[in-house]
Amino acid sequence: MNSLERRSTFALSSIFALRMLGLFMIIPVFAVAGQTYQGATPALLGLAVGIYGLSQACLQIPFSLWADRFSRKPLIIIGLALFAIGGAIAALSSSIYGVIIGRAIAGSGAVSAVVMALLSDVTREEQRSKAMAFMGMSIGLSFVVAFSLGPWLTSKVGISGLFWVTTLMGTLAMLMLLLVPKVKRHYRVAPQGYLAQLKQVLAMADLNRLHLSIFMLHLLLTAMFIFIPSQLIKYAGIPLAHHSWVYLPLLLISLFVAFPSIIIAEKYRKMRGIFITAVIAIVFGLAIMALGFSHKYILLLGLGLFFVAFNVMEALLPSWLSKAAPIQSKSTAMGVNSSAQFLGAFCGGMIGGQLLSWQHIAWGWGFLAILALIWLLITFTLQQPRYLSSLVVSLPDTKEITEWTSVLLAIHGIEEVVVMPEKQVAYLKLDKQQLNEQTRQQLSQLINQQLAI
Known part of the structure; x- marks a missing residue:
């Protein structure tokens, strides 16, 4: 990558990571710390956590439709401002209803697809997968850091202080946008009407398979992170406070697998092969955990295989989407994809909660493995993307x-x-x-x- 691409990739990946850090820090502590709010009930605590994803899923497509017609940077600033304002409202609230409103406003800044579209604007086609891989790794790292930092910060500044940290993250993310150059896009084909543009994106079979893929990827990830912590404690003998030391090495290992995979996928035009291999690895990882969850190292092996494949997919999917989507509707396609991602996380949370109530753990992992196998069969018909x-x-x-x-x-x-x-x-x-x-x-x-x- 040239200096402009490196700087833009760093800035836009930082924006993504800062938003995710602010979001993820709250998840492992809110169910307990949130009980101090007036009117708090288990259902309302769950709503306060989940309403962020619901707002994101509903507004990704409108933001992405606008981003195909207007400058992307002002839309990102608006989204980050909403994220910061929502955090401040939650921080100032003494009741659970105020927190719910704040979280809903924070989620309404649904600019994930716009950030990815801007990254695709300022990077060359040949360097796109590397840039997307860097963004994917930054998201993975923010996940691990947030789950480690959230409980510690809560003990120091309280839950309201944690929401103020969210506001700070949104403000820092806006400053990072200054590192990204202003761009003006010119297309061979002018954007259509909003409805026609959305219909065009939804009518493309390969794009729908990619939307299904991001949906399934985050469904399985969310379900797994609800389902596995108790097993790491019981069968691997790893206390909850030390789980980040399981995830962090796996992230580092995935770096050594993901980047060579991206280079092979792009340089030798093997994107479909790498993609299918990663889905197969997810199926095998889940099957290994179904068969050997009660053995520490088999459980960690299955988890590691899943985690490495997840990070390869997380890097490949945005790059493939940017190649497969119509150029004049690129942000719209990414918006649909982001909505599918958040819906997948929502469904994964619901499924993961149900799996915890099952008496037979092997059946839970087997159920997730069957879902992954169905995903593999559907995506096996994907065509190699067009290379520009x-x-x-x-x-x-x-x-x-x-x-x-x-x-x-x-x-x-x-x-x-x-x-x-x-x-x-x-x-x-x-x-x-x-x-x-x-x-x-x-x-x-x-x-x-x-x-x-």
Whole structure:
């Protein structure tokens, strides 16, 4: 990656991680610490935790539809501001109802898809998977850090102080956005009406398989993290306070697997093969835990296999989605995908709670393994994504940038031009297989350099 891509990837991954850190820190402590609020009941405590995901699932698609028509950065600022304001409202509340309102407002800043779409704007196609992998790893790390930090912080500043930390995270995330350059997108095909654009995205079979994949991935993850802690205590002899020392090494191991997988998937165009292999690994990981959950090292082996495969999938899915989605509807497709992710987490929480009530633990793991097997069968028909190439060019010495981009987009094979006026550069996203000798020469003249593709 070049310096601009590295800086933008760091900033946008930090925005994602800071939001997730603020969210995850509350989860392991709220069921206990939240009992001090006026009017608190188990049902209302659950609603206070879950309503964030519900707001996210409902508003991801509207935010993403707007992001395909307007500048993405102001929308991200609005979303982060809502996240920070919601945290402040929860921090100032003395009743459970105030916390619920604050959490709902925080969740209404549903800009996950917009952040991913902006990351795809400022990275070249060839570097996209690396950037998405870095973002996926930052989310995984925030998960581990949050579950370790949340209980400690609560003991120091209380539950209201934890909500103030959420507000601080949202404010820091807004500052990180200053590191990302301003971009202006130009498409070959103009965005359609909102409803038509959403229908187009929902009618694409491969996109729906990717939406199902993110749904299943987070359903299984959430169900597993509800189901497994008691087993780590009982069968592996690991106290709850030390569970982060199980997850952190697994995250580090997954780094050594995920990044080579991403490089192979992108460089050798093996994305489908890596994807299917990761789903198979999830099936095997769950099956191993079903067969050997009562043995410490078999349980950890199954958990490790699942965790590594999860992180590979977490990095691959956004990259594949950005390739498969129509360029003019990229944010919309990511919005649908993010909604599926949060719905998956919600369903996973419901299923995980039910599994805890089952007397036979093996049946619980077996049930999750069967769900993963059904997922594998559905996604096995996925087609290899379309691979575009990127070209970094300097902007011409003219003020008619719009006219220049229009001439570029008239060339068959040029799909999108992303202009960064502050840096005086543009990214051309193209299908080099559609270029012939004449269009190559025409493109060389327009960008004032010889093509090396």
